[in-house]
Amino acid sequence: MSESYVPFPDAIHWFEFSSDVPPSVVDWLLEMGSMTRRFEQHCSTVSVTPQKECFIEHHQLSKEEAEQLPMSERYWLREIVLFGDDVPWLLGRTVIPLETLTGDDQALVDLGTLPLGRYLFSGNHLSRDYIHLGQQAKYWARRSRLRLSDKPLLLTEIFLPASPVYASGDDAVKPTTEK
Secondary structure: OOOOOOOOOOOOEEOOOHHHOOHHHHHHHOOOOOHHHHHHOOOOOEEEEEEEEEEEOHHHOOHHHHHHOOOOOOEEEEEEEEEEOOEEEEEEEEEEEHHHOOHHHHHHHHOOOOOHHHHHOOOOOEEEEEEEEEEEOOEEEEEEEEEEOOEEEEEEEEEOOOOHHHHHOHHHOOOOOOO
């Protein structure tokens, strides 16, 4: 595992329709449960290396993130690399408005090496507003606005080349044509 910082990439192209994505990939990207649990079916150990964890201000959000989240004084930012058996499988970026970090959910700022999915899917107060499917360069991506006790957070995930998302067939790694 590398301990060096991997900056979260910009310029994700979000698709309007899931039909723009190969079916074998759609199955992964539309996973409604914990991606951590799904990854665990394909390896012995899932681990997380935090890349960046800090509070940021509204002007530090991307335009797309600002459109997906309510205005807040500050946001908790967490960028991670998720590994399957010590191989990087996913880049994750979570943005959480300060107002979401109340009660038990204040623990979100102290996850450290704990996968976000372990925290989110451990209780009954989680819902998902949507999943957007996308591509960053040749890598598949998804963005979800989740709600903990009806309080929002935004999770963006980019699936790296060794991820099992790409094991389903050759069409999984080919960029699609924009429509």
